[in-house]
Amino acid sequence: MKFFDPTGETYGLPTYPRKLAPEGLATRRQLRAQGLRPGGQDVVAQILWHGRRDPLTRTRPVRAAYLYRLDLALPVRPMTPGRARAVAAMMRARRTCPLCTITYSYVIPTSLGSCPGCADTAALAA
Numbered sequence: 001m002k003f004f005d006p007t008g009e010t011y012g013l014p015t016y017p018r019k020l021a022p023e024g025l026a027t028r029r030q031l032r033a034q035g036l037r038p039g040g041q042d043v044v045a046q047i048l049w050h051g052r053r054d055p056l057t058r059t060r061p062v063r064a065a066y067l068y069r070l071d072l073a074l075p076v077r078p079m080t081p082g083r084a085r086a087v088a089a090m091m092r093a094r095r096t097c098p099l100c101t102i103t104y105s106y107v108i109p110t111s112l113g114s115c116p117g118c119a120d121t122a123a124l125a126a
Contacts, residue, residue, distance in 0.1 A: 003048040014045035016067075021047055025067040032076070039074030043067065 005015040016022070025045055031037060045067040049061040096103045097115040099122075104115060112119040 011046070011048070013043065016045065016047050018047055018049045021045065021067055024070050026070055026073075027065045027067060031068060031070075031073050034073075035071035035076050036070070037076050038068045039072065041068055041072045044069050 001034055001118040003011075003014040005011050006021070013034045022045075026034070026036075027047070028038065030035040036044040047065045047067065049063050053060050058088060091107075093105060094107045095105070097108055097118055099114045102115065108115055114122070
């Protein structure tokens with residue numbers, strides 16, 4: 001079975017294929033769903049699988065998800081008023097166009113670097 005290396009001899013870390021990780025281990029996303037966080041612990045094992053085939057190179061990249069021990073996980077830190085203000089300020093900055101300084105209800109695409117209106121104007125001027 002490919003990617004099954006519980007001793008870590010081949011991949012340097014105990015490695016399992018998808019859906020075959022032992023009990024007591026979880027990914028970051030699984031920890032978050034349970035209201036937990038890794039809490040500074042090191043990665044204990046990994047899950048490896050083949051991703052989708054790249055249409056240009058026709059190769060399937062190897063994807064990885066790191067596993068952490070559930071018994072060492074800590075609860076997620078609660079959202080404090082200060083953290084809530086900081087998150088709101090960060091999101092407001094992502095929604096504000098740097099050229100026209102209008103704050104939109106959506107996040108401005110990083111590919112454009114400005115709101116679509118300003119990006120169209122800049123493209124026409126060039």
